[in-house]
Structure formats: structure tokens, C-alpha cells
Amino acid sequence: MIITRYIGVLDRDTPVINTDFLIIGGGIAGLFTALKAVAYGKVVVLTKKTIEDSNTGLAQGGIAAAVHEEDSPFLHLEDTLEAGAGLCDIEAVDVLVREGPDRVRELMAAGAQFDMKNGNVSLTREGAHSRPRILHAADATGEAIRKALVKRCEENPDINIIEDQFLIDVLTGNMGRECYGALVYDSNSQSQLLYAARATIIATGGAGQLYKNTTNPDVATADGMAACFRAGCRISDMEFIQFHPTVLFSRDTQRFLISEAVRGEGGLLYNSQGERFMHKYHPLEELAPRDVVSRAILNETSIAGTEYVHLDMTVIPKATTRFPNIYRTCLQRGVDIEKDYVPVSPAAHYTMGGIGTNTHGETDIYGLYCCGEAACTGVHGANRLASNSLLEGIVFGQRIVDKVEDILYRRTVKVDEIFRDFDHSWVYVPTDEKLEPIEAKPALQEIMWDYVGIIRNEDSLKKANQQVEYLYNNLARGKDPLAYYEVINMLTVARIIIQAALWRQESRGGHFRSDYPERDDVRWLKHTSFVNC
Numbered sequence: 001m002i003i004t005r006y007i008g009v010l011d012r013d014t015p016v017i018n019t020d021f022l023i024i025g026g027g028i029a030g031l032f033t034a035l036k037a038v039a040y041g042k043v044v045v046l047t048k049k050t051i052e053d054s055n056t057g058l059a060q061g062g063i064a065a066a067v068h069e070e071d072s073p074f075l076h077l078e079d080t081l082e083a084g085a086g087l088c089d090i091e092a093v094d095v096l097v098r099e100g101p102d103r104v105r106e107l108m109a110a111g112a113q114f115d116m117k118n119g120n121v122s123l124t125r126e127g128a129h130s131r132p133r134i135l136h137a138a139d140a141t142g143e144a145i146r147k148a149l150v151k152r153c154e155e156n157p158d159i160n161i162i163e164d165q166f167l168i169d170v171l172t173g174n175m176g177r178e179c180y181g182a183l184v185y186d187s188n189s190q191s192q193l194l195y196a197a198r199a200t201i202i203a204t205g206g207a208g209q210l211y212k213n214t215t216n217p218d219v220a221t222a223d224g225m226a227a228c229f230r231a232g233c234r235i236s237d238m239e240f241i242q243f244h245p246t247v248l249f250s251r252d253t254q255r256f257l258i259s260e261a262v263r264g265e266g267g268l269l270y271n272s273q274g275e276r277f278m279h280k281y282h283p284l285e286e287l288a289p290r291d292v293v294s295r296a297i298l299n300e301t302s303i304a305g306t307e308y309v310h311l312d313m314t315v316i317p318k319a320t321t322r323f324p325n326i327y328r329t330c331l332q333r334g335v336d337i338e339k340d341y342v343p344v345s346p347a348a349h350y351t352m353g354g355i356g357t358n359t360h361g362e363t364d365i366y367g368l369y370c371c372g373e374a375a376c377t378g379v380h381g382a383n384r385l386a387s388n389s390l391l392e393g394i395v396f397g398q399r400i401v402d403k404v405e406d407i408l409y410r411r412t413v414k415v416d417e418i419f420r421d422f423d424h425s426w427v428y429v430p431t432d433e434k435l436e437p438i439e440a441k442p443a444l445q446e447i448m449w450d451y452v453g454i455i456r457n458e459d460s461l462k463k464a465n466q467q468v469e470y471l472y473n474n475l476a477r478g479k480d481p482l483a484y485y486e487v488i489n490m491l492t493v494a495r496i497i498i499q500a501a502l503w504r505q506e507s508r509g510g511h512f513r514s515d516y517p518e519r520d521d522v523r524w525l526k527h528t529s530f531v532n533c
Contacts, residue, residue, distance in 0.1 A: 005176075005230050005532070007488055008168035008183045008192065016194045019044040019160075020408070022181055024167050024224060025203030027054035028142070029372025029393030031149035032103075033201055035110065036401040038158050040408060044195060046165035046184060048204070048219045051150055055205050055216055055373065056390070059142025060259035060325065061126055062114075062134040064387035065104040066097060068123055071131045073097040080388060083128045083289055084381020085509040086525055087237070092378040095359050096388065096395050103394040104135060111148035113137060126260040126386040127287045134387045139259050139323040142390065164188050166482055167204065167223050170231040172365060179231070179368035185481060199367060199407040201400060202228060202355060203393070206373040207241075207493050211348035212442075212449035215244055215257045224374040226489035228355045229496070229532050233363045236376040236529045237353030238493070239500035240510040242384055243454050244349035245293035248330065248342065249308040253445070255347045256329050258311060260386045263287060265322060268312040269297070270341065272304040291383055291454075291510050294346040298454050301345065310341035346454060350389060352380040352510055353500075356529065361400035364531075367410060369403075371396040382509025434474040437483035444471055444490055452498055457515040461502045468494050500528040 020041030023030045025048075034043045047053065066076045076097040081088050108114065114135045115122040125132040137144035153159045164187035171180045171194070181196040204224030208216025229235050246263070248256040263269075263286040271277050281296040282288035288296075297309050313319045313326075319337055320327040330337050354376040361369040361377075371377075372393040379392055435443075451464035472491045477484045506520035507513050 006169045007230070007485060010183060010192070010194070014183075014192050014194045016196055017044065018196050020198050021201065022046070022195050022197035022199070023201045023203060024182060025054070025205060025372065025374070026051045026161065027056035027203060027205055027372060027393065028145055028149065028390055029397050030201070030203035031146070031153055032107075032394045033203065033371060033397035033400060034153055034159050035149065035156075036398055037404070038156055040401070040404045041198070043159045044197070045153065045159065045161045046167070046195070047161065047163045048166055048223065050163050051161055053217055053219045054146065055208075055220060056142045056146045059390055060139045060257055061261040062124065062136035062141040062387050063104060063107075063145070063390040064129065064133050064385070065100045065135060065391060066131075066133055067101050067104065067121065067135070068131070068133065071133050073101070075130055076100075076133060079128060079130050080379065080385045081381070083383050083385040085383055085519065086381065086521060087508070087527065088381035089378025092359050095399070096379045096392060099395050099398070100391045103391070103398060107145060107148070107394065110152050112145045113148070114141070114144075124261050124264050125287075126264040127284070127293070128289045128385055134261065134264070136261065139261065139325045145390065165193070166485060167227055168192070168485055170200065170202075170227045170365075170368060172231050176232045176365070178366045182227075185485065187482065198410045199369060199400075201361070202368070202370040202374050203372045203397075204374045206351035206354070207497075208348045208351070210445065210448045210490055210494055210497070211453070212253060212445040213247070213255055213345075213347040214253065215247055215255055215347050215349045217254060221486050221490050222351075222493035223486065223489045224370070225354055226492040228363065228368070228370070229492060229530070231365060231368070232532055233365060233368070234356035234529050234531050235354065235496055236356045236527050237382075237500070238351070238497045238530075239504050239528060240352035240380075240382050241348060241497065242290055242350040242352060242510045243294040243346040245290055245297050245346050246311055246344040247347040248333065249345045250333070257349070258326060258342060258344055259323070260290070262311065262313060262316070262323065262326070265316045265319075267316060269293075270310045270312060271300040272306045272309070289383055290349075290386065291512065294454050295512060297344070297346055308343040308345040311344045312341050313337040314339065350384055352376070352382065352384055357396070359396070359399060360403050361396050362403070369400045371400060382511065434476065435471060436476055436478045437480065437487040438478070440471045440475055440487050441483075441490065444468065444487070444494060448494060448497075452494075452501060455512050455514050456501050457513055458502065461498055465495075465498045465502070468498060496530050499530070503528055
């Protein structure tokens with residue numbers, strides 16, 4: 001798959017900002033990395049919109065770590081490998097579970113406050129975990145962590161958080177082997193800026209907004225993945241999209257998550273006939289892995305001709321205290337969790353694949369790093385274990401900073417080299433401008449949901465491929481450059497997801513093919529990867 005290298009246009013009048021560390025993304029991965037990197041130099045953190053717009057702030061359930069005496073990193077490793085369905089990188093998982101407890105303690109030292117019980121951190125259990133190991137702050141854990149990290153970053157004069165900065169392109173030189181920084185679009189001034197850095201760290205999050213129904217905020221449009229792919233990075237395992245099974249049913253594109261912890265605390269699922277059904281699909285019933293529960297709900301609704309099933313929270317003692325955010329949100333929608341069943345259905349939630357990195361967050365391009373959901377470190381395999389995502393962001397953010405001697409050794413980037421190596425012949429020019437970005441985006445989201453969703457097959461994927469190619473080849477620039485850049489990124493990553501799903505002729509983890517319903521370890525115990533050539 002060949003895609004143009006740059007979608008932006010760089011000229012010598014573009015203002016240049018120099019820094020040591022350029023971090024693109026303001027979620028847990030970006031902010032934690034900023035706090036660690038600032039000990040060694042100046043840090044700039046760019047956010048696509050405001051510092052409040054990220055998946056981190058929406059994370060309800062918690063962060064997984066083996067901090068209890070009856071738990072261990074080895075048990076956490078076993079659970080992660082089991083959920084990953086044979087495709088986890090065991091070295092990366094070992095790093096995650098061994099270093100995770102120390103990183104969580106550092107989060108607490110930074111001001112993140114988790115729920116306590118009898119003087120100890122309160123732990124809950126979620127699907128596919130063999131032990132209670134989820135630290136939480138009621139049902140708003142991500143927001144508690146985000147606020148603590150933002151406060152610490154804002155207190156440090158050497159960390160500059162700049163909002164409304166849209167990543168256009170990762171800038172490379174030396175025949176594409178070295179990263180010089182990034183070209184961004186400043187939404188406030190409506191102009192381009194060039195950030196030059198010793199280390200450029202992508203922490204832009206996932207691709208949930210490619211789907212019509214998602215728990216992700218509107219900033220999750222795979223911008224970092226697309227920019228890095230254009231620059232020459234390897235993108236891996238993109239067929240593995242995690243659909244969260246219990247999302248409050250509504251007509252909104254971004255839907256409200258009903259945390260995995262609800263089922264961990266005893267919540268039960270019922271179909272439209274008032275029958276519990278999970279025992280038919282998995283021995284762990286409601287605590288089965290997310291892909292199993294999502295397909296079970298899809299099957300039950302298909303049989304009954306309904307759009308949702310019901311989640312019973314009335315059986316959970318003090319549910320309104322344990323889940324105050326869920327209680328308030330459901331009540332606003334006319335559902336009282338103390339008396340009513342909650343209507344739920346699946347939605348796109350997490351991208352297991354992403355920009356390929358090693359265990360120090362290094363990509364295929366020198367000076368370019370990645371952590372968080374945008375990265376494919378290998379820890380999630382084919383299916384992420386619940387609450388491992390927040391942990392991944394801080395563990396591998398620290399691992400990037402562990403390479404600081406190599407980072408600081410790099411010469412200061414010379415602006416002339418950036419302009420010299422930026423090849424204008426790569427600028428994307430549509431062949432036939434017909435579709436405005438505002439039309440193409442919802443069309444893409446419908447295609448991905450209908451044909452590349454929870455259950456796929458060859459026919460549906462080929463239809464998706466044909467329709468997405470049409471959108472890609474007939475997209476107009478339009479009047480709004482941000483809308484254009486965003487849709488190009490979404491289409492680029494959608495093409496990779498579809499092709500990866502076509503290639504993988506089996507079912508494994510978050511990828512389920514109805515025409516190849518069985519797992520095939522003989523032919524498919526391997527990763528899919530794409531590189532822009």
C-alpha cells in the first residue's frame with residue numbers, strides 16, 4: 001500500500017519552535033512522559049484540542065497493577081497473555097507487569113488519588129483478570145489521573161502545554177531515516193507551525209472515531225498513526241479493534257461507557273426475554289473477555305431483532321456510591337440504576353494495533369518515539385486485557401525517557417535541513433475532487449461499522465475496501481483544512497485496517513471472521529504489518 005509521504009505544504013515563512021522533547025498528545029501517556037522528560041530538557045506538549053480532550057479522561061474502570069500481596073506480576077502476565085490470544089510479545093508484557101507497580105506508585109506520588117479501604121488501596125476485579133488488581137477512583141479513574149498529571153505539568157515552567165495544535169506531518173530527513181520534528185496546524189492562528197526537536201514522541205491515541213458507534217472522543221481519529229505511516233513507520237496488528245460490550249445505548253456517535261468494573265462488581269446481563277445468556281457463550285459468563293461478550297450481545301440482539309440488551313446494576317450493593325458518574329449520567333437519560341435495567345450495546349473502544357515500537361518506544365525512524373494507544377508495543381496481542389491501557393502509557397513513557405542519553409546526544413536540528421529534506425513532490429493531490437470532508441467522514445464511519453465491525457467476512461471487507469477507496473480518491477480539500485487533514489488520516493488508517501482484516505483468514509481476539517470462525521495457530525500465529533514504500 002503506497003500513500004503520499006506528506007499532506008502538508010511547508011515554506012520558509014513557516015514559524016519554527018525549537019525544543020528538546022516534542023510530545024504530541026495530552027493523555028496519560030503524553031503527560032506522564034512529559035513529567036519524566038523535563039528533568040533532562042525543555043518539553044513541549046501539543047494537544048489537538050484542549051488538554052481535557054483525550055480518552056484518558058473518559059477511562060472509568062481503573063489501572064491494573066499487581067500491587068497486592070496475594071497477586072504477582074507473573075499472574076498479571078499470565079492473564080495478559082491469555083487475553084492476547086497468542087499474539088502478545090512476552091518481553092513487552094514482562095516489562096509492563098514488572099515495572100507497572102512502580103509506575104503506579106509514581107502516579108500516586110504525583111497526586112493521583114485512588115479509592116482506599118481500611119487504609120489500603122481498594123482493588124476490584126474486571127473481565128479476564130484472575131485477581132482483583134484494578135486500582136480505581138470511583139468510576140472516574142482516568143479523569144482523576146488526568147487532573148493530577150495536568151496540575152503537575154502546569155506547575156513546571158519547563159513544560160509548555162499548547163492547545164489546538166493539529167499534527168499534519170512527521171518531518172524526516174537523511175533519506176527518511178531520521179525524525180526532525182513535526183508540522184502542525186494552529187487552529188487559533190489558522191496557520192502552520194514547525195516544531196523542531198531532539199525527540200518527537202507520538203501519544204495521539206487511537207482510532208475509535210473511524211466507527212459510527214464509539215466510546216472515543218472526537219479527537220481519536222488516528223492522526224498520529226497516519227502521519228507516522230506516511231513518514232515510513234511500520235503499522236502493525238490493525239485488524240484487532242476492541243469493541244466494548246456494555247455502552248449505554250443511544251443515538252449519539254460518541255457513546256457513554258458502562259465500565260467493565262460494573263460486571264466485575266456483580267452486574268448481570270439479560271436479553272430482551274429477561275433471560276441471562278452469557279453462560280451459553282463462556283464459562284466466565286459476564287466476566288468473559290470483551291470480544292466474547294460483544295459477540296454474545298450482537299447475537300442475542302440479532303435473534304430478537306432488538307438493538308440492545310440490559311445490564312442489571314440493582315444487584316450491586318451501594319452501586320450509586322461505587323459508580324457515581326454512571327449513576328448521574330444514566331439518571332440524566334431517564335435510567336435509575338437502583339431500580340432500572342440499563343440498555344447497553346457494543347461500541348468501538350480501543351485499537352490494539354498501531355505504530356510499531358520496541359520496548360523503549362522507539363519506532364523505525366531515529367528520533368521518533370511512540371507510547372500509549374497509538375503504539376503497538378506488543379503487550380495487547382489480539383485483545384487487550386481490561387485496564388492495561390493506562391498502565392501501558394506510563395510504563396512505556398518511562399521507557400522512552402530511559403533512552404535520554406541517546407536523545408540528548410542528538411545534535412540540535414538545523415532548520416535548513418528540514419526545508420532541504422521536505423519533498424514537495426509528495427504533497428497529496430486528489431485525482432477527482434467530488435466529496436467534501438464533512439460528507440466523507442460520516443460515510444466512512446458507516447462503512448466501518450457495517451462492514452468492518454464486530455463480525456467481518458470477505459464479502460463485507462471487500463465492499464468496505466471498494467467504498468473507502470472511492471472516498472479516498474474523490475476527496476476534495478474543501479474550505480476547512482483541519483477537516484481535510486483529519487479525514488485523510490481516517491481514510492489512510494481505515495485502508496490499513498481493512499487490508500489487515502482481509503489478510504487474516506482466521507478469528508482471533510478482537511478480529512472475528514464469520515467465514516473463518518476458528519483460530520488457526522498453524523497459519524496465523526503471526527503479526528500483520530504495513531510500511532509505506
